[in-house]
Amino acid sequence: MTKSNNKRNPYQKRTEKVKRQPSENQGLASDEFVFGMHATLEAIQQGRGNKLFIQDSLKGEKVQQLKDLAAAQHLPIKWVPKAKLDSLSNQAVHQGVVLTITPYEYLSLAQLLDQTKENPFFLILDSLEDPHNFGSILRTADATGVDGVIIPKHRAVGITPIVVKTSTGAVEHVPIARVTNLQQTISQLKEQGFWIFGTDMQGVNYRDWNASGSVALIIGNEGKGMAPGLKKEVDQMLTIPMTGHVQSLNASVAASLLMYEAFFKRG
Numbered sequence: 601m602t603k604s605n606n607k608r609n610p611y612q613k614r615t616e617k618v619k620r621q622p623s624e625n626q627g628l629a630s631d632e633f634v635f636g637m638h639a640t641l642e643a644i645q646q647g648r649g650n651k652l653f654i655q656d657s658l659k660g661e662k663v664q665q666l667k668d669l670a671a672a673q674h675l676p677i678k679w680v681p682k683a684k685l686d687s688l689s690n691q692a693v694h695q696g697v698v699l700t701i702t703p704y705e706y707l708s709l710a711q712l713l714d715q716t717k718e719n720p721f722f723l724i725l726d727s728l729e730d731p732h733n734f735g736s737i738l739r740t741a742d743a744t745g746v747d748g749v750i751i752p753k754h755r756a757v758g759i760t761p762i763v764v765k766t767s768t769g770a771v772e773h774v775p776i777a778r779v780t781n782l783q784q785t786i787s788q789l790k791e792q793g794f795w796i797f798g799t800d801m802q803g804v805n806y807r808d809w810n811a812s813g814s815v816a817l818i819i820g821n822e823g824k825g826m827a828p829g830l831k832k833e834v835d836q837m838l839t840i841p842m843t844g845h846v847q848s849l850n851a852s853v854a855a856s857l858l859m860y861e862a863f864f865k866r867g
Contacts, residue, residue, distance in 0.1 A: 635694035642769025655696035706778035720747035735766025736852035742770035803837030
């Protein structure tokens with residue numbers, strides 16, 4: 601794969617900065633609850649807890665750990681019946697624990713770039729809708745050292761209690777930027793010397809992927825795949841070979857395969 605001379609070599613150090621944009625990305629997640637043991641522990645450890653609700657019949661080592669952590673941070677605890685937790689979590693599997701939190705603050709693209717290392721690896725999620733997919737992707741992103749995840753502000757899932765629980769707390773460790781226009785964001789990343797990769801049924805075998813340098817990988821919508829406008833912006837399409845009857849993988853499964861491939865190749 602080659603680039604024209606007006607594109608920066610991906611092995612060169614990124615020296616320019618994206619100009620800071622207005623506070624379009626400073627919005628907060630609308631949901632102010634997290635639930636489940638792992639997600640709650642991580643949120644408290646990150647200092648985002650406001651009030652802890654625990655099922656009145658719940659006991660055990662994890663419960664004691666939660667109590668000790670809450671006490672250390674002077675976090676109020678309320679023991680409540682399971683029905684109350686069912687209501688707070690909208691009938692989700694809460695494991696007997698619900699935490700009210702300070703809403704999640706998304707980064708801007710400029711902030712994300714400012715805080716990442718040289719030659720970062722970003723994921724761009726193109727209008728993902730399923731919170732379980734988003735949470736699973738964040739969990740793998742944390743495991744594979746992804747430097748940041750970029751999501752659109754509109755027509756896409758954001759940080760919700762289900763995302764937090766599915767990520768098992770990884771949402772507290774993976775930087776997430778929310779942008780108004782993915783196409784403009786990709787153009788800005790290209791100006792910074794990023795290689796942009798997409799996923800499609802037709803493309804280069806992902807095992808032959810050169811994932812070095814500053815890289816952004818686009819994962820398409822669960823049903824529609826990548827938007828046509830974004831396909832025009834990619835430097836190379838990647839495909840995951842399949843021999844069975846299904847024509848595509850679940851978005852989080854495909855993303856996991858590609859993240860681990862990048863993890864191994866980038867060292």
